[in-house]
Structure formats: structure tokens, C-alpha cells
Amino acid sequence: xxxxxxxxxxxxxxxxxxxxxxxxxxxxxxxxxxxxxxxxxxxxxxxxxxxxxxxxxxxxxxxxxxxxxxxxxxxxxxxxxxxxxxxxxxxxxxxxxxxxxxxxxxxxxxxxxxxxxxxxxxxxxxxxxxxxxxxxxxxxxxxxxxxxxxxxxxxxxxxxxxxxxxxxxxxxxxxxxxxxxxxxxxxxxxxxxxxxxxxxxxxxxxxxxxxxxxxxxx
Amino acid sequence: xxxxxxxxxxxxxxxxxxxxxxxxxxxxxxxxxxxxxxxxxxxxxxxxxxxxxxxxxxxxxxxxxxxxxxxxxxxxxxxxxxxxxxxxxxxxxxxxxxxxxxxxxxxxxxxxxxxxxxxxxxxxxxxxxxxxxxxxxxxxxxxxxxxxxxxxxxxxxxxxxxxxxxxxxxxxxxxxxxxxxxxxxxxxxxxxxxxxxxxxxxxxxxxxxxxxxxxxxxxxxxxx
Numbered sequence: 001x002x003x004x005x006x007x008x009x010x011x012x013x014x015x016x017x018x019x020x021x022x023x024x025x026x027x028x029x030x031x032x033x034x035x036x037x038x039x040x041x042x043x044x045x046x047x048x049x050x051x052x053x054x055x056x057x058x059x060x061x062x063x064x065x066x067x068x069x070x071x072x073x074x075x076x077x078x079x080x081x082x083x084x085x086x087x088x089x090x091x092x093x094x095x096x097x098x099x100x101x102x103x104x105x106x107x108x109x110x111x112x113x114x115x116x117x118x119x120x121x122x123x124x125x126x127x128x129x130x131x132x133x134x135x136x137x138x139x140x141x142x143x144x145x146x147x148x149x150x151x152x153x154x155x156x157x158x159x160x161x162x163x164x165x166x167x168x169x170x171x172x173x174x175x176x177x178x179x180x181x182x183x184x185x186x187x188x189x190x191x192x193x194x195x196x197x198x199x200x201x202x203x204x205x206x207x208x209x210x211x212x213x214x215x216x217x218x
Numbered sequence: 219x220x221x222x223x224x225x226x227x228x229x230x231x232x233x234x235x236x237x238x239x240x241x242x243x244x245x246x247x248x249x250x251x252x253x254x255x256x257x258x259x260x261x262x263x264x265x266x267x268x269x270x271x272x273x274x275x276x277x278x279x280x281x282x283x284x285x286x287x288x289x290x291x292x293x294x295x296x297x298x299x300x301x302x303x304x305x306x307x308x309x310x311x312x313x314x315x316x317x318x319x320x321x322x323x324x325x326x327x328x329x330x331x332x333x334x335x336x337x338x339x340x341x342x343x344x345x346x347x348x349x350x351x352x353x354x355x356x357x358x359x360x361x362x363x364x365x366x367x368x369x370x371x372x373x374x375x376x377x378x379x380x381x382x383x384x385x386x387x388x389x390x391x392x393x394x395x396x397x398x399x400x401x402x403x404x405x406x407x408x409x410x411x412x413x414x415x416x417x418x419x420x421x422x423x424x425x426x427x428x429x430x431x432x433x434x435x436x437x438x439x440x441x442x
Contacts, residue, residue: 050318050352062307069313076306089293093281100283101267134267 005030008044009055010037012208014107015067016055017159017198022071024194025150026078068099071155084152095146098138099156105131106160114170114209115218125171132179139185154189158199161186165202166209220277222247225261227254229435231324231384232284233272234425238380239291241421243298254439285316288380299374312370315356316381322349323385330392331440343398346389347405353382354406361408368415375419383416384426391432395441 005023007030009016023030035044035054047056047063056063057070059077064070075084085092109131112124135157139145145153164175164186176183189195224240224247226233240247252258252271264273264280273280274287276294281287292301302309322345330342356378361367370378389400403410416422427435 059307064307064310064314066314066317069310069317072313073306073310076309089290090276090279090281092293093286093290096286096289097281097283100286 003028004058004060006033006058007031007055008033008035008041008047008058010035011200012163012205013054014159014163017162018067018155019055019057019070019074020198021155021158021194022074022084024198025082025084025155026074027081028074028078068103068156071152075152084150084155086146086151091146095152098135098145098153101134102153102156102160106157110160110163110167113167114213115216117218121171125173128167129175129178132175132182136179136181139181143188144185150189150192154185158186158189158195161190162199162202162205163209166206169206170209170213221275223250223275224248225250225252225258225264225273225275226271227252228425228427229254229432230271231388231426234384234387235284235380236272236274236287236291237425238375238384238421239288239301241425242301242375243291243295245291245295245298254435285320285377285381288377292377300376301371301380302377303371312377315353315370315378319349319353319378319381322346323382327385327388327392330396330398331436333396339396339398343400346400347402350401350406350409353378354409357408357412369412375416375421379412379416383413383422386413386417387426387429387432390429391436394429395433395436 005028007016007019007023009019009032011034020032033041033043035041037054040052043058044054044056045052047058048054048065051065053065055067055070056065057073058064059073064073071084085095106128109124109128113121113128116124138153142148144150145157168175190199222240222245224233224236226236226249228234228249228251237249250258250260252261257269261271261273262269264275265271265282268282270282272284272287273282274290275281276290281290288301302312326342326345326349329345330339333339333342357370360370360372360378366373369375370382375383386401392398393400401410401413417426
């Protein structure tokens with residue numbers, strides 16, 4: 001019996017991209033269903049009644065919500081291929097810590113760059129680059145956050161790279177200039193097929209952000 | 219033998235989570251009590267990113283974030299009872315609820331504490347009630363599928379029990395401090411029973427401070 005794997009998401013969602021990358025790393029075929037968040041599908045509302053948010057991974061009819069929970073599920077169910085988490089419990093704890101840091105900080109800081117202006121935007125840009133610098137510290141001289149192999153933290157973080165052009169253009173600044181090590185890491189990740197095929201064109205994302213700005217009146 | 223230390227404050231429900239997990243696994247540890255409001259050198263060195271408790275230090279290696287620590291304890295000490303279930307889907311559901319509790323519970327308790335006036339107080343209580351009603355449903359779901367239905371984890375305390383149960387002391391303290399009902403037998407009867415079972419479990423009973431102590435802590439440190 002073959003698995004039925006569906007991912008409810010939207011093409012610009014960094015959270016959805018995480019799950020796409022994980023599934024691609026594991027070589028799992030899945031159906032990507034684009035949701036219209038202004039008109040959520042019956043399936044989405046049924047599969048995630050509590051948050052009504054994407055992404056939702058549906059495996060043989062059973063939903064898994066919250067992107068990092070879904071990535072860990074993909075990791076544990078398809079455990080025989082391309083492990084994303086190290087086997088050592090301490091290293092696993094470190095990986096979970098940094099993925100949690102990304103969740104706590106990056107989305108909000110990035111959002112504030114395009115959603116604000118003036119002084120607020122300057123603060124947002126500084127907060128954002130400060131967070132990237134903390135992550136650069138955690139990366140150190142390693143090729144990936146987990147060491148030699150692409151893994152969990154890379155999956156959690158790299159989707160935001162597709163939004164960098166939008167952040168830079170809206171904020172009129174260069175992330176490369178502030179955090180060159182981070183950009184080098186991101187480009188390294190983009191060489192992986194799973195990442196390249198899961199991240200949208202940054203120019204397309206910028207177009208989407210312009211729409212969002214119009215909608216919120218910035 | 220590797221040293222096992224926990225930097226914490228006994229009034230912190232997040233610290234209590236780690237203590238309960240260690241007790242479930244019968245692990246002895248050294249509790250390094252922080253003074254609320256004056257962070258130690260060790261804490262700042264061990265958790266430079268968030269500068270918060272709990273910090274678990276195993277063999278001089280620090281681990282931060284309570285639910286991450288709980289998972290570490292579960293994965294390392296495999297001879298004790300399992301905290302997370304073994305099936306990947308059940309684990310995903312447990313993690314989902316852990317994340318949900320983290321998202322809703324503490325912020326709502328803070329909102330309740332900071333509320334000015336009846337309306338704000340009731341709004342905060344409503345948020346807690348909404349969260350608990352959903353957890354009651356999940357509990358009933360768990361009970362119908364696993365073991366004797368004593369805990370979210372089945373026959374013994376599990377991940378979601380720990381994630382939620384650590385707040386029971388503060389629920390009681392908040393009820394007395396603000397004259398509200400948080401865990402309401404009319405709305406969530408199964409959780410009320412569960413709460414009693416949880417608090418009297420050997421792994422829990424000396425961990426969560428008594429209501430009077432928490433109220434004192436709140437008056438001294440939080441409500442100025």
C-alpha cells in the first residue's frame with residue numbers, strides 16, 4: 001500500500017517550505033495543495049480546527065499541524081533515509097533549541113521590516129540582523145548547523161532566505177553586508193535539490209510582500 | 219558518573235517540568251536555586267541567548283528550554299518510564315499540544331495577573347478556559363485509546379501531562395489571588411480529576427510549591 005501524503009500550504013509560506021524540504025530530503029512523494037487564506041478550504045478547517053493555519057501535513061488522512069512538529073514527524077516516520085536530526089541526545093537538544101530560536105525570533109523580526117516604516121523599521125532591521133548574527137555564532141565554521149550534514153536547523157531556517165530580497169528591498173539595506181557568513185550558508189543550502197525546488201523565486205516573494213503591504217496599508 | 223544539575227526557581231512551572239521528568243526517571247540532581255531578579259553568573263554563561271531558567275546541565279553541558287530538556291531526559295534515560303509515546307504520529311500529537319500549551323497558558327496567566335478591572339480579568343480567564351476545554355477533549359480522546367485513562371500519557375505521566383500539569387499550582391494561586399475560577403469542574407470535569415491524580419503522583423508531589431507559597435511569591439515579586 002502506498003502512502004498518501006498531502007501538504008496544505010501556500011507558496012510563500014516559510015513554514016510550509018520547511019515541510020516540503022523535509023519530505024524532499026526523505027524522497028517522499030506528496031501532493032502540494034495551495035490554500036487561499038482568505039477562503040480557507042473545508043479540508044483545512046477540518047484538519048486544523050484549533051489554529052486554522054497552514055501548513056498541515058496530512059498522512060493517510062491523519063493531520064499533523066505546526067511546521068516543526070511536522071518536520072519531526074517526517075524525520076521519525078521515514079527514519080531510514082537522510083536523517084535530519086543527529087543520533088546523540090545532546091546534539092538533538094541543541095538542534096531543537098536553535099530551531100525553537102528561529103521560531104521565536106526570525107519570523108517576527110522579518111515581518112516588522114516590511115510591515116513598518118521610519119524609526120520602527122530601523123529597529124526591526126537591527127533586531128533582524130542581530131538575530132542572524134546570533135545564528136552565525138551558532139553556525140561557527142561548520143558547513144551546516146548540525147555539522148557536516150544538512151539537518152533540522154538548516155531546514156527550519158533556510159526558507160526565510162527566500163524572503164531576504166523582499167526584506168532588503170523594503171528596508172533598503174543589504175543583509176549580505178551585515179551577515180556574509182549567513183548568506184554563504186544559505187547559498188550552500190540552495191545547492192541542495194530539496195531546498196532549491198522548495199523555495200520560491202525571491203522576486204516573486206517580493207511581489208507578494210508588496211500586495212501584503214497594500215493590504216495592511218503601509 | 220556525570221554530574222546532573224538544574225538551575226531554577228522553584229516557583230517556575232517551566233523548572234517544575236524538568237524536576238517532574240527527572241523524578242519520573244529517578245534521576246538525582248543538584249538544584250541550583252536562582253534568586254528571582256538577580257541572575258547568577260552560571261545562568262548567564264549557560265543560557266546566554268535567553269538568560270532564563272530552567273537550564274539543565276548534564277556533565278557540564280547546558281540544555282535550555284523546558285520541553286527540549288524534557289525530551290532530552292526522555293531520550294537519554296531510557297530505563298525509566300517513557301515520557302513521549304513511541305509511535306511517530308502519537309508523538310506528533312503530543313508535541314502539538316505541548317506547543318499549544320506553551321503558546322497559550324503562561325501568556326494568559328500573565329494577562330490575568332496584569333489585568334486592570336473585572337473585564338480584563340474575565341477576558342484572561344476566558345482564554346484559559348478555552349484552552350482547558352480543548353485539552354479536556356484531547357484528554358477524553360487519549361483516555362479512550364490508551365490504557366486506563368489516568369493521564370494524557372496513558373497509565374503514567376507523559377509529555378502533555380508535564381507540559382500542562384506544571385501550571386496547576388499557579389492555577390490555584392491565581393484563583394485565590396484574583397477571585398476567579400480557572401480549573402472549573404462544570405466546564406472540564408475530567409481535567410479536575412486528572413489534576414488531583416497528577417498532583418498526588420510521587421513524581422510531582424514535592425515539586426509544585428504550595429498555593430500559599432506561590433501567592434507569597436507573586437505578592438513579593440510580581441505584583442508591584
